[in-house]
Amino acid sequence: MNEAVKQEQQEQQGAGSSALGITAAVAGWAIPGLGHLVLRQWSKALVYFLCVGGLATAGLAMRGGVFGGNSPDMFDRLGFFADMGTGVFYFLAHTIQSAGPDVAHASGDYGTRMFATAGMLNLLTVLEAYEIGRGRRA
Amino acid sequence: MNSLFSGLTHFQALALFSLAVSLTFAFLSKRGALERAKYFAWAFLAFLLVAIGIGWLMYPFSQ
Numbered sequence: 001m002n003e004a005v006k007q008e009q010q011e012q013q014g015a016g017s018s019a020l021g022i023t024a025a026v027a028g029w030a031i032p033g034l035g036h037l038v039l040r041q042w043s044k045a046l047v048y049f050l051c052v053g054g055l056a057t058a059g060l061a062m063r064g065g066v067f068g069g070n071s072p073d074m075f076d077r078l079g080f081f082a083d084m085g086t087g088v089f090y091f092l093a094h095t096i097q098s099a100g101p102d103v104a105h106a107s108g109d110y111g112t113r114m115f116a117t118a119g120m121l122n123l124l125t126v127l128e129a130y131e132i133g134r135g136r137r138a
Numbered sequence: 139m140n141s142l143f144s145g146l147t148h149f150q151a152l153a154l155f156s157l158a159v160s161l162t163f164a165f166l167s168k169r170g171a172l173e174r175a176k177y178f179a180w181a182f183l184a185f186l187l188v189a190i191g192i193g194w195l196m197y198p199f200s201q
Binding site: 047117121 | 142144146148159161165166
């Protein structure tokens with residue numbers, strides 16, 4: 001790697017701030033990809049929105065289950081944590097999935113896993129947005 | 139939209155899942171278009187092959 005690229009990366013890494021990192025993380029959690037949009041990373045923002053949003057929407061359209069936060073069961077709570085990762089899609093779940101969940105069929109069961117996976121993927125993108133915002137990652 | 143996704147076969151659901159996860163992982167872990175494309179292709183195929191392989195391994199127990 002030549003010196004100019006190294007210097008540019010060091011400048012980028014130094015340009016971050018804690019406030020920018022937190023803003024990007026919260027934005028990215030609320031709407032997948034928005035955190036990277038705040039950081040002007042257009043291609044990542046688009047890909048994350050399409051992948052997380054597509055997976056979450058597909059999961060709901062397949063009538064997958066959405067976990068509530070008041071269950072005493074530990075696995076349900078883990079599912080709730082994963083589902084909450086989808087941000088706005090969690091709060092719009094009942095609007096998107098007007099017919100309600102149907103996990104008695106295989107497609108509904110797949111839908112439950114897809115929605116939870118979308119949430120976990122989004123949490124990974126949120127961590128990345130936070131790191132970029134803090135200047136720890138270019 | 140509901141009818142579109144609820145009519146997916148098992149393989150189509152697997153392919154959709156693999157596509158979204160592989161693409162996100164490629165953008166999270168690699169830099170540069172070529173590196174990302176290679177990683178995406180590798181992860182996508184690995185998801186499909188491993189799932190089909192495990193499916194075949196479980197097949198005798200379903201009888």
